[in-house]
Each structure stands twice: as structure tokens, then as C-alpha cells.
């Protein structure tokens with residue numbers, strides 16, 4: 001890779017998975033020091049997309065058109081008519097009458113239904129990437145070709161359609177919440193129920209405790225506007241959550257027995273993998289079922305979206321812990337505050353919480369390797385901070401520095417690796433280090449892990465949950481299945497599930513946001 005010329009580069013025709021050309025150039029430029037880490041990153045980037053890797057012949061004058069067409073196909077959202085071409089469509093029961101805009105433009109009377117109806121057209125699209133990079137060397141440039149040509153990547157716009165593919169009286173809708181908790185679950189459940197009722201659906205149930213609820217021993221929870229009216233006022237999930245559960249075939253058997261033909265699945269990467277498998281199994285069995293996901297993860301590790309619901313709230317809640325750690329550290333003689341925040345493989349919460357608080361001196365995330373000991377290690381810098389500032393606060397994501405901890409190979413019920421406790425480890429190492437030096441250090445460790453996700457959604461997440469919940473119902477009634485809802489460049493979109501879960505979204509150590517975080521903390525590289 002080090003001696004590769006740009007012209008020979010084969011880049012992956014994908015969005016986020018496109019190798020950072022900036023990184024490629026730096027690691028490829030002849031004569032430059034070949035940085036092993038960058039090389040690994042770039043190679044890794046291409047390897048992880050091996051399955052979808054397609055080389056583009058940039059000498060083909062039509063490569064751009066072909067790329068855009070291929071993108072349109074990849075981001076096509078599955079529709080019931082793809083599998084049941086004769087499915088009848090009905091006029092929507094989600095009535096927008098009386099919601100015609102009132103303005104001087106319409107002084108002569110409101111436009112007719114043909115001229116304005118307020119529904120989303122199936123051909124409406126939202127632009128996925130909004131920056132036109134003038135050069136591959138621009139910060140964060142994501143380029144398809146060596147010239148960083150502007151390529152349009154359009155995704156489907158979410159919202160109510162004029163035609164629906166289910167008669168409300170024939171619908172039995174089920175809602176399920178899987179994985180860990182996340183602020184806003186109840187808000188989404190509430191909006192799904194309310195919107196279903198507006199369409200005219202009478203049979204709405206909650207499946208208790210995630211996919212486990214499809215086992216026979218747990219009874220469905222009947223849902224209505226009355227039941228969900230105030231659920232958003234508290235955190236958690238009205239329905240309960242869990243990891244693990246029956247296999248896909250048993251889940252679909254159970255759905256068939258219960259007569260469920262609309263399934264709303266709230267969960268993260270694992271849950272969505274399950275939702276997509278359920279969608280495919282339903283197709284295989286010839287069942288006319290709509291499966292629609294709503295991405296839930298405080299880790300914010302779902303691809304392509306501005307953010308997932310609950311993330312903002314978690315960051316906000318983390319401020320309390322950070323502020324307490326700061327006050328403790330600042331009030332103690334040579335005080336050190338350590339705060340551990342969630343983030344299995346993505347450091348978004350730690351990064352954003354550090355940025356928001358302005359009280360963090362050292363932020364450690366899974367994506368950025370670091371040393372604890374040695375001349376460039378965290379401990380040496382901590383010593384410097386205590387000597388110059390008198391106190392310091394460290395914020396560490398739970399998935400960071402796992403290389404320092406003993407591996408157990410333990411898995412949770414969903415198959416996720418059980419992580420070692422990096423917060424406790426760092427706390428112990430700091431104490432040991434200063435004890436050996438004979439210098440005082442007053443270390444206070446705060447682990448607010450479950451507190452940041454068990455709380456009620458804040459206002460901005462409340463709005464996000466509301467819109468996502470409504471759009472999930474619109475998507476199902478419009479006949480889409482195997483899709484999820486999201487916010488992209490402030491617009492609401494439908495995405496095919498496989499595209500958003502092909503790997504967990506992580507913080508790009510070369511991104512402007514991580515650089516901003518480093519600017520804010522003032523921390524050096526710890527390697």
C-alpha cells in the first residue's frame with residue numbers, strides 16, 4: 001500500500017465504508033514514513049467490506065452514473081409488492097384533511113386534493129452526503145474516486161403515503177423492545193400506538209421482554225392510547241427488554257399463531273439483524289407481514305444516521321457524573337476524577353460528554369489506542385496535570401483499553417462479548433502509580449453506567465422518538481418491510497436494514513469531531 005500510486009487505488013463504492021482517501025494518500029505517498037497503524041486501518045477498511053467490494057473502473061466515462069444507479073439499488077427499500085405483486089392498495093386512512101396550509105397563497109381557496117395532499121411521494125429522496133469535498137485532502141473527505149468527484153447518494157424519504165397496503169381492520173400490530181435500555185423507548189412505543197390508532201388499527205399488542213416474549217409462557221400486553229398516554233414520563237420500557245431468546249423460525253411461528261402482520265422492532269444492531277431475519281422468513285413463508293425497525297442504542301453505533309434516539313439524553317445525563325467527578329477532584333488535594341461511560345465498541349458518548357462538559361482532561365475511547373505507562377502514557381500526563389493544574393478528570397468509555405484486561409471469552413445471552421472493567425483498572429493503576437512515586441493522589445471513581453440509560457428522554461430525544469415512531473407506522477402501512485427509520489441530515493428517512501447494521505458505527509479518529517475533542521481536553525497522543 002505504501003508505494004501504491006493513486007491511479008491504481010481500488011476504492012470501495014460505498015458511503016461510510018469508503019476508505020478515507022486522505023488516510024490512503026498519507027499512507028501511500030512514496031517517500032513518506034509508512035505508518036503501520038494507518039496502513040492497518042486502511043487495509044482493514046477495505047477488508048471489512050470484502051463481501052460488497054466492487055472495483056470501479058474510473059476510466060469508464062459512465063462510472064459515476066453506474067455508481068449512482070448501484071447506490072439506488074442498494075438503498076431500495078423492500079416493498080410487499082416485490083413479493084406479492086397483486087397486493088391491493090387502498091386510499092390512506094391517515095387523514096390529512098383540514099391540515100392544508102393556510103396562507104395568502106391560498107386566498108382564492110384551498111387547492112384540491114390533486115394539487116396538495118400532504119403525503120410523501122414514493123419517489124422523494126433525501127441526500128445522504130451533503131458535503132462536496134474539493135479535495136481528497138480536506139478534513140474528513142469521503143471520496144469515491146481519486147478526484148473526489150461529487151457523487152449523489154439518495155435515500156428514501158420517510159412519511160405517510162397516499163396509498164396503504166393494509167386495511168386497518170385486518171391489522172394486528174405488535175411492538176417489541178430488545179437489547180439494553182435506552183431513554184425514549186416509551187416515547188417511541190407511545191407514538192407507534194397513537195399513530196396506529198389514527199390509521200384505525202384496533203388490535204395493538206406489546207410483546208414482553210424482547211424476543212423472549214415470543215416464547216409461549218409470556219402473555220401479550222394489550223396497548224391503546226389510554227394505556228400509553230403517560231408512559232413517556234418515565235424511563236425504561238413499558239414492555240421490558242431482554243437479550244437472547246427463541247430462534248427466528250420459532251419467532252415467526254409465534255407471530256403466525258398470534259396473527260401478527262405488523263411488527264415494530266425497537267433495538268440496536270443485534271435486534272435489527274433479528275428483524276431482518278424475521279422479514280426474510282416471513283417472505284419465505286409467503287406471509288404478508290411488515291417488519292419495521294426503530295434503531296435504539298445509546299452507544300449511537302448505527303450507521304448512516306445523524307444520531308439514534310436516547311443518545312443526547314445519555315450524554316446529558318453523563319454531565320452530572322462528570323461534574324461530580326470534577327468537583328470532587330477539584331476540591332481535593334491532587335484530586336483525580338475517573339468517570340466510566342457506556343460504549344461497547346463506540347466512544348461517541350464519552351467523546352460528546354467530554355465535549356459538552358468542558359471538564360475533561362483525558363478522554364479515552366475504544367477507537368483510539370493508548371498506553372497507560374511509559375513516557376507517552378496516560379499516567380505520565382496525569383502527573384503533569386496534577387503538577388500544573390492541581391487536579392484532573394478522566395472520562396473512559398467501557399470498551400476502551402480492553403487490551404489491558406484479562407480476556408474471559410464470556411458472552412451475554414445475545415452473543416455480545418462481556419467486557420472487562422476498564423474504569424476500575426484505570427483507578428487501580430493510578431493509585432499504584434502515584435503510590436510508587438511517593439506522590440499523593442486522591443482518586444475518586446464514578447461509574448454512572450446504568451444511570452445514563454435508565455432515565456427519561458430529554459426534549460430533543462422526545463421529539464426524535466415521536467417522529468421516528470410515527471414514521472415507523474407510516475412505513476408499515478405504506479407496505480414497506482425489512483426497513484428501519486432514521487434521521488439523516490435533519491430529514492427523516494427509510495433505510496434497508498442490512499445497510500445500517502453491516503458493522504457498528506465508530507468514532508473516526510481522523511474526524512473533525514475527535515480532533516475537536518482533543519482540542520478541548522488538550523490531551524496528547526498516548527502512544
Ligand SMILES: Nc1ncnc2c1ncn2[C@@H]1O[C@H](COP(=O)(O)OP(=O)(O)O)[C@@H](O)[C@H]1O
Pocket residue numbers: 178179180210211212242243244245267268269270271272273274275277296297413414416
Ligand atoms: N445476528 C442476529 N440475528 C438474530 N437475532 C439477533 C442477532 N443478534 C442479536 N440478536 C437478538 O437481538 C436481541 C438484542 O440483541 P443485543 O445485541 O443484545 O442488543 P441490541 O440489538 O440492542 O444491540 C437479542 O434478543 C438477540 O438474541
Ligand SMILES: O=P(O)(O)OC[C@H]1O[C@](O)(COP(=O)(O)O)[C@@H](O)[C@@H]1O
Pocket residue numbers: 178179180181268269296297298299342343344398412453
Ligand atoms: O448490562 P447490559 O444490559 O448488557 O448492557 C450493557 C451494554 O448496553 C449498552 O448500552 C448497549 O446496549 P445495546 O447494544 O442493547 O444498545 C452498552 O453500552 C453496554 O455495553
Ligand SMILES: [Mg+2]
Pocket residue numbers: 179268269270297
Ligand atoms: Mg448493540
